[in-house]
Amino acid sequence: xxxxxxxxxxxxxxxxxxxxxxxxxxxxxxxxxxxxxxxxxxxxxxxxxxxxxxxxxxxxxxxxxxxxxxxxxxxxxxxxxxxxxxxxxxxxxxxxxxxxxxxxxxxxxxxxxxxxxxxxxxxxxxxxxxxxxxxxxxxxxxxxxxxxxxxxxxxxxxxxxxxxxxxxxxxxxxxxxxxxxxxxxxxxxxxxxxxxxxxxxxxxxxxxxxxxxxxxxxxxxxxxxxxxxxxxxxxxxxxxxxxxxxxxxxxxxxxxxxxxxxxxxxxxxx
Amino acid sequence: xxxxxxxxxxxxxxxxxxxxxxxxxxxxxxxxxxxxxxxxxxxxxxxxxxxxxxxxxxxxxxxxxxxxxxxxxxxxxxxxxxxxxxxxxxxxxxxxxxxxxxxxxxxxxxxxxxxxxxxxxxxxxxxxxxxxxxxxxxxxxxxxxxxxxxxxxxxxxxxxxxxxxxxxxxxxxxxxxxxxxxxxxxxxxxxxxxxxxxxxxxxxxxxxxxxxxxxxxxxxxxxxxxxxxxxxxxxxxxxxxxxxxxxxxxxxxx
Numbered sequence: 345x346x347x348x349x350x351x352x353x354x355x356x357x358x359x360x361x362x363x364x365x366x367x368x369x370x371x372x373x374x375x376x377x378x379x380x381x382x383x384x385x386x387x388x389x390x391x392x393x394x395x396x397x398x399x400x401x402x403x404x405x406x407x408x409x410x411x412x413x414x415x416x417x418x419x420x421x422x423x424x425x426x427x428x429x430x431x432x433x434x435x436x437x438x439x440x441x442x443x444x445x446x447x448x449x450x451x452x453x454x455x456x457x458x459x460x461x462x463x464x465x466x467x468x469x470x471x472x473x474x475x476x477x478x479x480x481x482x483x484x485x486x487x488x489x490x491x492x493x494x495x496x497x498x499x500x501x502x503x504x505x506x507x508x509x510x511x512x513x514x515x516x517x518x519x520x521x522x523x524x525x526x527x528x529x530x531x532x533x534x535x536x537x538x539x540x541x542x543x544x545x546x547x548x549x550x551x552x553x554x555x556x557x558x559x560x561x562x563x564x565x566x567x568x569x570x571x572x573x574x575x576x577x578x579x580x581x582x583x584x585x586x587x588x589x590x591x592x593x594x595x596x597x598x599x600x601x602x603x604x605x606x607x608x609x610x611x612x613x614x
Numbered sequence: 615x616x617x618x619x620x621x622x623x624x625x626x627x628x629x630x631x632x633x634x635x636x637x638x639x640x641x642x643x644x645x646x647x648x649x650x651x652x653x654x655x656x657x658x659x660x661x662x663x664x665x666x667x668x669x670x671x672x673x674x675x676x677x678x679x680x681x682x683x684x685x686x687x688x689x690x691x692x693x694x695x696x697x698x699x700x701x702x703x704x705x706x707x708x709x710x711x712x713x714x715x716x717x718x719x720x721x722x723x724x725x726x727x728x729x730x731x732x733x734x735x736x737x738x739x740x741x742x743x744x745x746x747x748x749x750x751x752x753x754x755x756x757x758x759x760x761x762x763x764x765x766x767x768x769x770x771x772x773x774x775x776x777x778x779x780x781x782x783x784x785x786x787x788x789x790x791x792x793x794x795x796x797x798x799x800x801x802x803x804x805x806x807x808x809x810x811x812x813x814x815x816x817x818x819x820x821x822x823x824x825x826x827x828x829x830x831x832x833x834x835x836x837x838x839x840x841x842x843x844x845x846x847x848x849x850x851x852x853x854x855x856x857x858x859x860x861x862x863x864x865x866x867x868x
Contacts, residue, residue, distance in 0.1 A: 509694035514664060515762075516697075517683035519709040519769045524717035529708070533699045610699050610749040 391580040399580040415569065419585075423566040424592070426482065427547075427554050430489025434550075435543050437490070438497025439535070445498070446505020447531050448523070456502075463495035468556055475561060485557040492553045493546040497539070504538040505531055537608040544600050551593060615640045615805060616661070616679075616773075621670035622840065623656055629840035630656050634670070636824070636843060640772075643799055643806045645816035645849075648826030652841040654809045657826070658775050661807060662687055674773075685713065688771030692778045695762035696750045702761055703746040707733040709769040733768065740764045740794060756787035760794065767802060774799075776808040780815070792819055816849075823847045 353361050377390040391399075404416035441459065445452040471488055478484040508531065516526045558567030566589055573581045604611065621634040630653040638644060646654040659665035660672055663680050672679045674686070683689070696705050710729035711719040721729055737743045740760040750758055759779055766774060776795075780788045796819065799806055810816050816823050825845040832838045 511691045511694035512697060514662065514683050515689060515691075515695055515765075516708075516712060518662075518685060518687060518689050518766065518771065519712045520685035521712035521719065522715075522717070525712055525719035528717065529711070529719055530697060534697075608699070610751065 388577040388579055391583070395580045396584050399578070400584045403581060415564075418564055419566045419569050420588070420592075422564045423554060423558065426485050426558075426565065427489065427550055430486045430554070431493065431543060431547065431550050433486070433490040434492075434494040434497055434546070435539060438494045438542065439501055439539050441494070441498035442501025443505055443527060443531055443535060446502040446535075447527050452502070459495060459498055459502075463499060467492040467553065471557065471560065480561040485554065485562070488557050489550050489553045493549050496546050496549070497542045500542040500545075501535055501539060504535055508534055537604050537611045540600050540604040544597050547593060547596060551589065555589075615675060617671075617673045619671045619673075621657075621660070621672060622668045623653065623660070623665070624668050624840065628837040631826075631842065632840040633842045636846065638805065638807075638822075640805055641803060643796075643819060643821045644808070644824060645820030645822070646807065646809045646824050646826060647811070647813050647816040648841065650811070652826040652828070654826050655777055658777055658807060658809050661773070662689055662775055685709075685769045686771055687773045687775060688766035688769055689775045689777065690759065690762045690766055690779045692781050693758075696758060696765060698750050700749075701746065702737065702742055702748050702750075702753070703730070703733060705750070705761055706737055706765050706768060709765065713769070736764045736768055739798075754787075756783050756791060759783065759791060763795070763798065767798060770802075772805060774804045774806045776806065778809050778811060781811060788815075795819065820849050823849050 373390065374393075377392055380387045380390050381392060400416070404414065407413060408415050441455065445455050445459065467488065470491060471484075474484040474487050474491075478487055512530055513526060516530050521529070554565075555567030555570075558565040559571040562568040566585055570582045570585045615638060617637040618634050621631060622629070623631040634657070646657065648654050656665055660667060661679065663682050663684070666681065680686075689695070697708065700708065707721075707729045710725070710733070711721050714721065714725075734743065734746070737746060740763060742757060742760055742764065745753065745757065750761065753761065762779070779795075780791050783791065792815070795806075795808075798804070808816075808819060810819075823845070824843045825847075826841045827844040828839055828841045829844060830839040
């Protein structure tokens with residue numbers, strides 16, 4: 345018998361082994377749900393899958409009685425719009441800040457302290473300010489997401505820019521490059537995959553801000569919905585919604601990773 | 615062409631170089647040898663313009679060496695010399711875009727065709743014409759260094775600085791590289807400075823060999839004194855044989 349630290353899952357079983365905890369959790373839920381429903385058929389805490397299915401059927405496939413919209417689709421589209429707008433803005437500003445502080449020492453001396461301080465602000469505490477200044481509409485929610493993750497992306501890109509070997513920067517200069525060309529042809533292309541990576545890492549935080557903003561002031565969105573139906577203890581809606589958000593997060597992350605691989609084939613070896 | 619006049623260099627209390635006075639004329643191939651940490655690379659970086667002088671002066675054609683790198687002085691480092699996000703072709707033709715004024719450095723039409731043609735010629739010269747679409751990580755160490763040299767030469771530098779360019783290569787590949795460098799040195803009429811660990815390599819390649827070593831020692835403060843050029847040997851003209859010198863050198867430093 346090998347020592348535990350050297351023991352690896354046998355080939356072919358690795359996927360199965362990873363699936364095991366999921367199955368275990370599922371069985372646990374089913375058992376607990378059954379037990380509760382047996383004691384009280386109208387229990388709302390751990391709804392059976394059939395009830396969730398009914399609820400989601402109502403949310404997704406039947407137009408809402410109030411305004412005739414398909415709520416599930418609507419919520420998803422609104423939330424994704426806010427999230428992507430916020431994240432794209434953050435990525436753009438973060439890239440600009442990161443590249444300029446990473447490549448230009450003077451800019452770094454000027455902006456780095458500010459960036460450090462801003463990144464320490466707990467962003468949710470800014471939400472009231474945003475609501476007051478920008479109103480309760482879309483802008484404040486997008487702003488929260490953008491403000492929340494820009495400092496992270498900027499600092500990550502800055503660090504990555506500083507990691508680019510100084511040799512390459514010197515080399516570019518010996519080939520006659522000026523500052524703009526160095527940024528455009530040496531820094532920028534090498535930082536693009538890092539940017540995608542930074543976005544992937546900050547998406548979790550992005551979702552957090554999105555749901556928080558939607559919970560507080562919104563009329564649609566995934567976060568709005570789960571906080572709305574919470575009042576009726578509608579676990580049969582909340583649980584599928586949470587699962588859906590998780591799936592969306594997974595798909596976006598997976599898509600970004602694939603995109604990065606495809607666009608930057610030279611990145612793999614490092 | 616290049617004149618160093620009484621150069622001193624120290625980082626705080628740590629002296630690295632002292633009393634370096636040499637002059638080098640166009641077309642020389644100078645090899646710099648010495649124990650590690652003795653300031654050979656520091657001297658090379660001064661020539662490159664990325665290291666300042668604490669005292670003394672370093673001039674190129676009577677002008678102080680510019681304090682930032684430019685296309686007069688090409689460089690090949692031991693590693694990271696090529697751009698990892700560019701293919702072999704893009705790496706080599708980078709010099710053409712970078713030479714163009716303006717912020718984009720992009721080439722179009724006739725310029726692009728010409729750059730491609732000249733790059734291809736150079737790649738053929740260094741034996742990389744078959745790999746123009748590959749990325750550096752797909753190349754062997756020797757190929758990567760050949761690429762770095764080709765890239766540096768297309769910027770048409772007058773001076774080529776080599777910082778232990780073959781230090782990480784296998785001996786067989788190394789001798790191929792030696793041949794290549796000597797040929798290119800003649801073809802392009804370069805002035806070459808090459809830092810190396812390998813004394814033999816230094817003798818074989820250089821027309822002139824500098825040995826960096828400390829002449830003053832303070833056992834209580836090993837960092838108090840810097841190294842200087844203890845031997846300045848015209849390798850091809852003196853009668854002092856390599857073997858004889860090697861004996862001397864080995865006794866002294868290792």
